[in-house]
Amino acid sequence: PALQQAVTLAPNSALAHSFLGLHYRRTGQATLALGELTRASELDPNNPALAAEIAGAYEALGDLEKAKEWYQTALRLAPSDPGYPLLLAQFYVENEIDLSGAGYQAALRALIAAPNSAAAHDALGFNYVLRNDFASGEKHLFKAIELDPTLASAHYHLGVLRTAQNDTLAAKVEYQRALELDPEGRYGNLAL
DSSP states (O other), rough: OOOHHHHOOTOHHHHHHHHHHHHHHHHOOOOHHHHHHHHHHHEEETTTHHHHHHHHHHHHHTTTHHHHEEEEEHHHOOOTTTHHHHHHHHHHHHTTTTTTHHHHHHHHHHHHOOOOHHHHHHHHHHHHTTTHHHHHHHHHHHHHHHHHHTTTHHHHHHHHHHHHTHHHHHHHHHHHHHHHHHHTTTHHHHHO
């Protein structure tokens, strides 16, 4: 209610609309989030964080084409920020879109932008796994876990790799670790 009141009191405040939109995103109300975030972006069109949040709302709604466009917009608005290439790479890999083309290029760009990023190694590693290049995938997933042993996605992705290799015991260990690290989140649920 306080966030809605803020928008009522300051209808031309990008910040008020963005906070309400973020609240809706966090509570799983992607349609409402999209309306507020779009309005915030109209008021603050050069804000890459708003573009990325709009992309996430479209992704949650299953409109992957619009999500891709907004992730690319965020990247154009902040080309030197390593976070936006990573978001685009994660979008491609998690949705298994154009993994050999634009998805692979996005993962490489994310790693070049942040070579010591566990999440970037994870995205590139899982891209390789999904394209059945298990040796390259394993190398990057191991690096991701070395850089951040608590990265649930890397453990889950390594579990997927081990499953594809028919190594059920090793897969179970990785899925269990992902579940321990992210019990209520996306990767914990996927691991279950």
